[in-house]
Amino acid sequence: MRLSLQSPLLVAVVLACACVSFAQTKPAAPQTEAQTSSSNYSPMLAAHDVQVGKFYAKRGDLDGAIARYKDALLHKPNYAEPCLLLGQAYEQKNDAATAINYYQQYLKILPDTSESKKVRKRIDELQEKVKKNPGGSSQSSR
Numbered sequence: 278m279r280l281s282l283q284s285p286l287l288v289a290v291v292l293a294c295a296c297v298s299f300a301q302t303k304p305a306a307p308q309t310e311a312q313t314s315s316s317n318y319s320p321m322l323a324a325h326d327v328q329v330g331k332f333y334a335k336r337g338d339l340d341g342a343i344a345r346y347k348d349a350l351l352h353k354p355n356y357a358e359p360c361l362l363l364g365q366a367y368e369q370k371n372d373a374a375t376a377i378n379y380y381q382q383y384l385k386i387l388p389d390t391s392e393s394k395k396v397r398k399r400i401d402e403l404q405e406k407v408k409k410n411p412g413g414s415s416q417s418s419r
Contacts, residue, residue: 323353330362339366357386361396373403 330345343366346359364379380396380403387393 317351319352320356323349323356323359326352327356327359327362330359334362334366339370342366355386357383360386361392364396364399368399368403373407377403377407 326345326349330342330349333339333341333345343363346363346366349356349359350363360379360383364376364383367373367376367379377400380400383396384393384400
């Protein structure tokens with residue numbers, strides 16, 4: 278017996294298999310917060326966000342760069358490079374307190390590298406800057 282796509286027997290078999298398969302599937306369980314955050318984990322997207330952020334930074338769009346660096350951290354939370362770049366970007370925006378925060382995050386991830394020594398020195402310099410401007414704002418006036 279030869280079956281073609283127009284054969285009623287073939288159609289019935291396909292429909293029966295589909296119904297059985299559909300009936301055996303379980304409804305999706307609601308995701309927990311941990312599952313949701315881990316579902317965002319994507320090192321490739323994080324690396325892409327860093328590259329796009331660097332492009333924005335070169336063009337002078339610090340806000341665009343900051344947004345992409347933060348996106349990179351959403352995709353890969355313990356990614357040191359965007360932490361360092363965020364520190365540098367906030368420093369360029371004269372926001373020393375936020376720059377210090379991101380530099381410290383960088384040091385938590387990579388505490389013992391040659392770059393870490395430079396970052397520690399930069400944090401010390403920024404903390405001195407904040408002490409000299411105790412008015413609460415780390416923004417410099419132009």
